[in-house]
Amino acid sequence: xxxxxxxxxxxxxxxxxxxxxxxxxxxxxxxxxxxxxxxxxxxxxxxxxxxxxxxxxxxxxxxxxxxxxxxxxxxxxxxxxxxxxxxxxxxxxxxxxxxxxxxxxxxxxxxxxxxxxxxxxxxxxxxxxxxxxxxxxxxxxxxxxxxxxxxxxxxxxxxxxxxxxxxxxxxxxxxxxxxxxxxxxxxxxxxxxxxxxxxxxxxxxxxxxxxxxxxxxxxxxxxxxxxxxxxxxx
Amino acid sequence: xxxxxxxxxxxxxxxxxxxxxxxxxxxxxxxxxxxxxxxxxxxxxxxxxxxxxxxxxxxxxxxxxxxxxxxxxxxxxxxxxxxxxxxxxxxxxxxxxxxxxxxxxxxxxxxxxxxxxxxxxxxxxxxxxxxxxxxxxxxxxxxxxxxxxxxxxxxxxxxxxxxxxxxxxxxxxxxxxxxxxxxxxxxxxxxxxxxxxxxxxxxxxxxxxxxxxxxxxxxxxxxxxxxxxxxxxx
Numbered sequence: 001x002x003x004x005x006x007x008x009x010x011x012x013x014x015x016x017x018x019x020x021x022x023x024x025x026x027x028x029x030x031x032x033x034x035x036x037x038x039x040x041x042x043x044x045x046x047x048x049x050x051x052x053x054x055x056x057x058x059x060x061x062x063x064x065x066x067x068x069x070x071x072x073x074x075x076x077x078x079x080x081x082x083x084x085x086x087x088x089x090x091x092x093x094x095x096x097x098x099x100x101x102x103x104x105x106x107x108x109x110x111x112x113x114x115x116x117x118x119x120x121x122x123x124x125x126x127x128x129x130x131x132x133x134x135x136x137x138x139x140x141x142x143x144x145x146x147x148x149x150x151x152x153x154x155x156x157x158x159x160x161x162x163x164x165x166x167x168x169x170x171x172x173x174x175x176x177x178x179x180x181x182x183x184x185x186x187x188x189x190x191x192x193x194x195x196x197x198x199x200x201x202x203x204x205x206x207x208x209x210x211x212x213x214x215x216x217x218x219x220x221x222x223x224x225x226x227x228x229x230x231x232x233x234x
Numbered sequence: 235x236x237x238x239x240x241x242x243x244x245x246x247x248x249x250x251x252x253x254x255x256x257x258x259x260x261x262x263x264x265x266x267x268x269x270x271x272x273x274x275x276x277x278x279x280x281x282x283x284x285x286x287x288x289x290x291x292x293x294x295x296x297x298x299x300x301x302x303x304x305x306x307x308x309x310x311x312x313x314x315x316x317x318x319x320x321x322x323x324x325x326x327x328x329x330x331x332x333x334x335x336x337x338x339x340x341x342x343x344x345x346x347x348x349x350x351x352x353x354x355x356x357x358x359x360x361x362x363x364x365x366x367x368x369x370x371x372x373x374x375x376x377x378x379x380x381x382x383x384x385x386x387x388x389x390x391x392x393x394x395x396x397x398x399x400x401x402x403x404x405x406x407x408x409x410x411x412x413x414x415x416x417x418x419x420x421x422x423x424x425x426x427x428x429x430x431x432x433x434x435x436x437x438x439x440x441x442x443x444x445x446x447x448x449x450x451x452x453x454x455x456x457x458x459x460x461x462x463x464x465x466x467x468x
Contacts, residue, residue, distance in 0.1 A: 027296035027297045027299065031320070032316075032317055032319070032320050032321075053339060053353075055289045055291075055335055057289070057291030057298055057333065058298065059293070060261060062259075062260040062261035063261045063331060063361065064291055064293065064298075064332065064333045064361075065261065065291075065333060065359075066291045066300075066333045066334070066359055068335055068337045068357050082266075083266055086265070086266050087265050087266075097297060097298055098298065099297075099299060100300070101289055101302055103302045105287060108383055108467075110384055110446070110462065111391070112391060112392055113391055113393075113394070113398070114376055114377075114388070114392070114393060114394050114398070115394055115401075117380055117383060117384070117387070117391070119287075119304065121302070123302050125299075125300055127297065127298075142348055145351075146351055149342055149351060150342060150344055150351070150437075153344065153351070154348070156432060156433075157345070157347055157348055157351070158346055158427055158430060158432070159347075160347070160348050160349055164349045168349075186447075186450060186451070189451075193392055194451050194453060195453055196453070197453065198390060198391060198392070199390075199452065199456050199457070199459055200449040200451075200452060201446050201447050201448040201452065201458065202446070202449075203384075203444065203446045203462050203465050204444035204447065205441055205442070205443055205444070205465075205467060206441070206444065207339070207440070207441045207442075208440060208442050209342070209437050209438070209439055210437065211438070212344070212435050212436070212437045213420075213435050213436045213437075214433070214434075215420045215421055215434040215435045215436075217420070217428050217434075218433065218434060218435065219428060219429055219430070219431065220431065222433050223433070224433055225433055228344065228437050231342055231437050233339055233342075233439060
């Protein structure tokens with residue numbers, strides 16, 4: 001089984017460890033509430049890995065496009081996949097500029113005034129170009145995707161045939177810069193409003209996995225594998 | 235209290251009711267699995283309203299950008315808001331092309347082979363340009379946003395002062411075209427794989443609101459308002 005201890009890898013990130021991609025650029029620099037932000041690739045990837053899905057924007061031949069997609073990471077970068085025949089995958093594979101975002105919605109910030117209603121979130125935006133993952137790394141990356149979706153699942157399923165392998169393209173983002181923005185904590189109301197007789201606080205939000213629903217065509221009464229209990233998306 | 239019965243409005247959409255924006259265009263046409271898609275604005279807006287947040291992509295002065303943001307709808311279009319001083323809001327307000335997406339993640343499709351692992355989702359992408367909502371419609375739209383976040387909240391909070399109102403810009407999307415893509419149901423495995431002794435099915439996913447956490451600065455022991463029970467995001 002392929003296991004990556006993402007959180008541990010990503011959270012070990014120190015000020016002394018910065019690379020060029022960790023620096024703000026004119027496009028990644030946060031202008032609004034910059035105290036809520038950072039520019040560290042490791043922090044951005046930690047959010048992307050925690051969420052497990054997001055959107056990729058790029059300039060298509062017919063205009064601006066946005067692609068919602070599953071995402072998975074290693075300590076260096078983020079990956080997407082798709083049919084080798086997909087227009088989006090072919091467009092992105094040609095090295096055009098793209099911009100990838102993943103975010104959590106951690107809570108609704110219920111303030112005393114309309115002005116300070118907000119949400120708690122973690123958002124990561126990464127800039128760069130996509131590169132095609134070479135053939136010899138494709139199967140391990142598809143295994144990483146399957147295990148990101150359903151931890152341990154790769155060991156349970158029928159593996160891809162050569163034709164199936166060929167039908168899928170895996171892309172990795174060559175990251176040039178990124179930005180991270182996070183809001184946590186209670187509302188921040190105007191000082192005069194704290195005395196108002198209005199309830200305020202945070203309603204936490206989280207994405208939950210429910211009880212597995214067996215395929216009606218399941219060949220016998222086998223129970224759902226324990227690994228399904230570990231499914232988690234942001 | 236401002237109430238909009240979004241779902242009812244949006245779901246009443248018939249084949250005979252199509253407008254120009256309901257037709258596929260070169261950029262909105264779905265090439266992969268088009269049987270999972272549609273091009274109806276009402277269907278797209280119903281998904282956006284159900285999710286309540288998403289991303290807007292646009293070409294910034296320093297390159298492609300992607301903005302995660304709260305979204306709310308009326309039967310005609312989708313709205314975003316932000317600080318009037320925000321670079322993103324100012325860029326979008328100048329009428330440049332943009333592309334907006336919202337999606338749900340309804341379940342993990344646990345198939346018998348890697349090839350057919352998937353997710354159930356509803357995704358809406360809308361194309362167009364943003365227009366500034368005029369001053370006389372701004373307060374009602376901010377009320378609609380507050381009530382989308384926390385149903386009924388507008389009646390409970392301190393209303394915006396003229397200065398606060400001015401500090402916020404509301405934008406509405408002038409929709410030119412859109413696409414919707416939806417996957418539901420159990421895995422679709424290769425016929426030969428159904429006999430394999432491998433569990434398959436769907437793990438439903440949903441975003442849940444937790445127990446409200448009172449602001450530590452709450453002025454008295456008042457209970458959380460009942461309206462918080464109705465918070466829902468996709």
